[in-house]
Amino acid sequence: MKMKKLLPISVAVATIGLSSSNIFAAEKLNVICSASIDWCQLMVNEFEKETGVNVKMTRKSSGETFAQLRAEKRNPKVDVWWGGTGDPHLQAAEEGITYKYQSPNLNKLQKWASNQAEQSDFRTVGVYAGGLGIAYNHDILKKKGLPAPKGWEDLTNPAYKGEVQMANPNSSGTAYTALATIMQVFGEEKGFEYMKKLHKNINQYTKSGSAPVKSAARGENTIGIVFMHDAVKQAVKGFPITVVAPVEGTGYEVGSMSIVKGARNLDNAKKWYEFALRADTQTKAAQAKAFQVPSNLSATAPKEAPRLEDIKLIDYDFKTFGASDTRKRLLAKWDTDVKPIPR
Amino acid sequence: MQKVVLAWLTVGLLGFFALPWYAIEDGLWNFEWLIEGSLLDPDYASGALQFFVGDTIWLWPIALFLAAPLTVIKQRTDSARFYNTLIYSGGLGLLYVLIQGFLVGIAGWEYAIADSLFGELSVRQFGLGSGALLVLSALLFQFTNGLAAKGVMKGDIFVVGAIGFVIATVLAFVFFPVLGILSSAFQNDDGELQAALFLGKFFNANIWGLGCLSNGSCGVAINSLMLSIMAATISTLFGLAFALVAARSNLIAKKPIRALSMLPIITPPFVIGLALILLFGRSGAITQFLEFAFGIEPSRWLYGLPGILFAQVLAFTPITFMVLIGVVDGISPSMEEAAQTLRASRWRTFITVTLPLMRPGLAAAFLLAFIESMADFGNPLVLGGNFEVLSTQIFYAIVGAQNDQSKAAVLAIVLLIFTLAAFFIQRKWVGKKSYTTVTGKGDSGIHAELPKRVKYVSFGIVMPWTLFTIVIYTMVMFGGFVKTWGLDHSFTMQHYIEAFSITSGEHGLVWSGAAWNSFLTTLNISAISAPLTAAIGLLVAYLLVRQNFVGKQIFEFGTMLSFAIPGTVIGVSYVLAYNVPPIELTGTGVILVLCFIFRNMPVGVRGGIAAMSQLDKSLDEASLMLGANSFTTIRRVILPLLRPAIFSAITYGFVRAITSLSAVIFLVSADYDMATSYIIGRVENGDYGIAIAYSSVLIVVMLSVILLLQLLVGKRKLHRDNA
Structure with missing residues (x-):
């Protein structure tokens, strides 16, 4: 059987490969x-x-x-x-x-x-x-004749229906920062009202935090809620991406x-x-x-x-919103009150 | 018999007296202790010497268990004294070594209760090393030798040993870690057992909701089930079409088609998804063209069920094909000839003879595709949109912002229930009928021609599909040579240079490319695990098809289990189980190899079963009657007839080790970084160029290895016309 020949070879390869590292006890x-x-x-x-x-x-x-x-x-x-x-x-x-x-x-x-x-x-x-920002593909906005968003409030404009993406706060730290920021900018009650309105415009809650701007860069999406440095990275590569810091103030x-x-x-x-x-x-x-x-x-x-001194940063309360109790409560509420609403 | 017993005795004593008992920090293959240290160094000392250098008094009794068979070596092998000594010394010795390993860990007693019973212990134990490994195997095989001597399995020492070996390894590397993590489904945050908590989590609308029937969204379990049934059905049909074209038609292009159909299986995760997005996404090439030509509004239809299904069928058709080709090819023409002699039309022959004979193959193919689809992680991640499935939910329950291990465990149990149900339904459907067609009796050797409609439908599927595959792969290859995929399509070699450059430094060649490290590790690990995967898989298949023993069903279930569990769960469970003694493997290459072997083995098992159930038992019987033992029979009769299955198993083991991702993410370490984990880092960073360049290189490497394997393993010759 040819199998016989294979085995010693692979074992030999293995031995060499596995032992070649760790020679130095530095x-x-x-x-x-x-x-x-x-x-x-x-x-x-x-x-x-x-x-x-x-x-x-x-x-x-x-x-x-x-x-x-x-x-x-x-x-x-x-x-x-x-x-x-x-x-x-x-x-x-x-x-x-x-x-x-x-x-x-x-x-x-x-x-x-x-x-x-x-x-x-x-x-x-x-x-x-890194500050949280709103990144958009300016080519697509122009083609569709849509206005450029300047702040959180703008994103609930019904004209953006199916054009906005953010990550799922359950899976992404970026999106949780966004959720916590909204709660701090608008207060919890109004914040969830905002999330519900925003939900109508969202085309997908992505798994990874930077995915919304990556898909916006390639035209699969139009507007993303992402960290500004992730957006800048795409813009530097030459994609038609513009990023703004929300006028109402933003988290980081x-x-x-x-x-x-x-x-x-x-x-x-x-x-x-x-x-x-x-x-x-x-x-x-x-x-x-x-x-x-x-x-x-x-x-x-x-x-x-993006220069933090040019951005209106909120006084982000890491202590409250980083604690696992707050986190669990907000995420559970988002899961039951926001996510299941039909779009 | 005595010779075998003596051989294992020597192995065991060698392990106990001459090799390091504990694992050496720098790995199994590090032989520094031979030169630098001596066996008197507590880190390197053998089990026997540990007593003098490390105060581990409890290791000594192991020598007694090991040496016990010496007292009866002169006895008749069928005497009760002989076999009982073997059974008890082996079995109890095994238990003893394991118990001491679990009792005493890196910080003295592992369990608080032992502290109060025996007082605090200052001695610490590390993971078991090479010496302990030999001792454990010696004890295990003395135990099975004893059973064989007692007359179990007709006294076949090889078969009993093989069964014992498979059970021991499956227990150690599947059940032990998996039970560990699944038990967290029943625990609250403080680690206390609470059954009610589990029920609450299990019967949850997020899992079982049926909202999608009425304009809402369904639970993840329902989504996964729908997706898997669709994906498995379609890819089994497509795989059958491919197999029929490849085995039963005289199309000139069928060899290239066969090769092409292999492509998706050797493609690293994400790549197909990315290619589909660039073709069919909202800004994809085809979407843009449709908008330009017919004014069809671009939409995001790809994101969700259609996209995942599309990508999965693309990826799994080759798997079903690999299972089915052996079966379609192996059906002996004599049955079909008989049908046609009795004036059955070609169509009738196909429906009533050919198709039923393929049942085990079809069932195996469907099952594999179903399970693959359930556990698939890459495609739903890229194309999922808002369509959530179990595998991704499990991943994010573990690594996401929630970090909820018990939720992951509950979802994993749901997934497990589905795959196991599929497994049992498949068994029921195949039933106990005989599908034997390779009998050693003569036949004309030429297959009946396919009925026209079957032929046309098959061609209708194969041709466009092949074309489509070519388009996708051309795009992928193209992606590695352009500056920024989807933006700036000017030619560049920059990605390849960054990944695979070799420069000449003062001390000869320097592998300066960023990908070399993970690339070489990946090839290394895959080359080790593939033949082992195939060997264990086929061994299990042989035991299942050819031997009868008590608990065979449970045995079969156990070997299938690891495949039905999503990679993420396996990955985390391996880290949890093997990070602490007695089995301490994290950060080594061994943990990757083991993970691959036990995750991919079931495919070898399924393929082996499908192929072996076609071989008539009279072939083995003839060999056994001529005086060959079961080992020789396997080697000289069964293995040569199983060449396609061997080829599939090795290929699959190799390819899966290279392309798997979800389990690997948790098991890679700085020394053993794997290609896929490197690639996903690049994808996350948006460096599609280098990710695709790397993937292309992997594809080319895997293709060449597959071709090489095909040459090495060779073809079986069943018929005059084996085209």
């Missing part, structure tokens, strides 16, 4: 990165260059990472979790999965970043921020970083932590086409990045 660090892969790679390369520590990086979305860290709670394999929207980082802190570490450099950070640390009892910290996310409790390479994890908070490190994000706002006061944002 300094190690295991990182999970929840930002874009280019940015993750850039961070790893810069850190390795600077410290000589051998970084093993995996890229996973923040939801996947939180699920994994929870599953590995009793025997953690990851040292640092860098990037990704702040809520799961806060949840991880709430559940005690992450390590308490107070960086001496907290005073060099924007207020929203150090707030994140204080709220979580120093189990996480902000590394970047704080991309965060946490050290895992029980990290096997704690010293290197702390090195990474300080490295990631430094101004020069954060300034380099532009090279990876990341248009978020850096958390270090002296870091400079890329010129295409």
Whole structure:
């Protein structure tokens, strides 16, 4: 049988392949990165260059990472979790999965970043921020003769029926931020009235947070409620996308970083932590086409990045809206009161 | 018999005395301990030496269990003393090793109750290593040897051993993790058992609602069921059409068609969905053309049931084809000849003879497509729109903003109920009739021609479908060479360079492309898991078709279970189960290999059963009567006749290991990153160019491997005309 010949070959291949790694017993660090892969790679390369520590990086979305860290709670394999929207980082802190570490450099950070640390009892910290915005495909609007939206109120215009997309707040942190923002802008009762009106115009609640602008870029959709940096990314690529900050004021996310409790390479994890908070490190994000706002006061944002000082930001209450009780209540209400309404 | 017992005895003692008992942090294939450390280092010490270096006094009795068979080795093998010694030393030894493994974990006692009983324990245990692995296998096989000596399965040592092996592995790598996660359906947030909670979650309008009958939306379970029945029916019919054209017609283009039909199966997830959007989406090429030519208003019809169904039929037809081709090809012409001699028309022959003979194949194909559709994750994710199905709901229950593991478990149970129901209905339908057609008796070797209407309908399906597949794949290949797909279609090699560049540095070639790491790992892992998947799958099929034993139904059910569970659930359950001792596998390549083997094995089993039920038992009997044992019979008679099934199983194992996503997402680690998880990172980032370039390379690689395999495995020769 030919099978016989296959087996030794594959075993040989396996042996070579599996044993070729791990030859060096050098300094190690295991990182999970929840930002874009280019940015993750850039961070790893810069850190390795600077410290000589051998970084093993995996890229996973923040939801996947939180699920994994929870599953590995009793025997953690990851040292640092860098990037990704702040809520799961806060949840991880709430559940005690992450390590308490107070960086001496907290005073060099924007207020929203150090707030994140204080709220979580120093189990996480902000590394970047991004405002929520309304992104639209200006070509399609023009073709259909529709007005350009300027704020939340505009999106309920019946002319936009079937033209608006947002993610499902049950699955996406972006959309939950949007839901929480609406609640804070309009108050809870009026906020749900707003969500019901908006619902009439929504063509799909996508799973992933940035999907609405990606489909708008390719003309599959017209208007999306997304983070502004995700929209800028599409515009920079050349797609006909315009992004505006809602006139009524808007919420924002704080991309965060946490050290895992029980990290096997704690010293290197702390090195990474300080490295990631430094101004020069954060300034380099532009090279990876990341248009978020850096958390270090002296870091400079890329010129295409939306400037938070030009945006009317609400005083987003992370404490209330990040808590799992509020989250469960709002999502349950959205599930029963908004989602099932026929369009 | 004595020789086998002695051999396992040696293996067991070797494992206990000479190999590291605990898993080494850097993996099974790391042999650093041979050079650097010695067996006196607590990390590397063998089970026997652990007592001296690590205070683990409880390991020593294992030596007694291992050595016990020595006391009876001179006895007659059919004496009660011989087989009872084997059975008890093997069985109890196995139990002992497992119990100590679960009792003492990384931080002393695993259970609080042991603390109070025996006091606190300072010793910690890591995952079981290579030594323990050998010891466990030795104990298991002594146990089965004992059973064989006692006369179980007519004393066939190979068959008993095989059954024992399959049961042990399925228990360890399917039941253990899956039961762990499913039990969370019955737990509240604090981990307490509450049955009422489960009922409340289970009978929920979000799951079972029938709103879609009256202008609303249905529950996820109803949606999934509708989708899967439709997808399975259509793809089985299409697969049959393809199989008929490929096996029974003299079309010149049938070889290329056969190759083309393989394409969707070797396509990484998302790619078909993306291609469909670019063709039929609101701004898709065909939609735009229809608007331009006929003024049809572009709409989002693709997003929802039609889109998923479309993509799934495209993806699953090749699977049903692979199952059906072996069956259609294997039907011996003699029955059809008999029918025609009795003056049945071609149509009548087809309906009353050919089609019924294909029943096991049709049933297997339908079942596979049904389960695949239920567990499919990529297509609903891309094309789902507002149409929600179980698999995506489960994924977002685990990784989404809600993070509700018990909801995921409840949904997984619903999904499991559906797939198991399908499985039992399929069995009922196939029934106990005989479908044997390959008998070793002579026949003309030339199949009856197809009736005209069947032929035309088949061609009517195959031709447009083939054309459509070509269009889609041309688009995909094209997508890797343009700057920004859907926007700037100027030619560029940039994506390929970014992913697969090789530069020459000072120390020779540097694999500087971003994709190399995950690409090589993927090939490596797939190449290991594919032959193992096929081997275990066919072994199980052999046991199911050819052997009779108590609990066979449960055995069959157990081997099918892992396939019916969505990848997400498997992925998370593997992390939960194998992150802590005694089996500590997370972050290794082994966990990926195991996941692939046990997830893809059922296809090998189904294919093997379908093919094997065509082989007359008299063939084995002849071989057995001529003095061959069952192992030789398998090797010399059954395997050569099963070549198409072997080919399918290896191919499927290989391809699925490369293209699967939902389970893999949870199991990849920095050292073992897989292609699909890398690609999805790119897709999430909107880098369609590099994602598609990478996918194209994977497609080409898989195609070449399949062709190579086809050459290696070869064809079986049943008829004069085996076209």
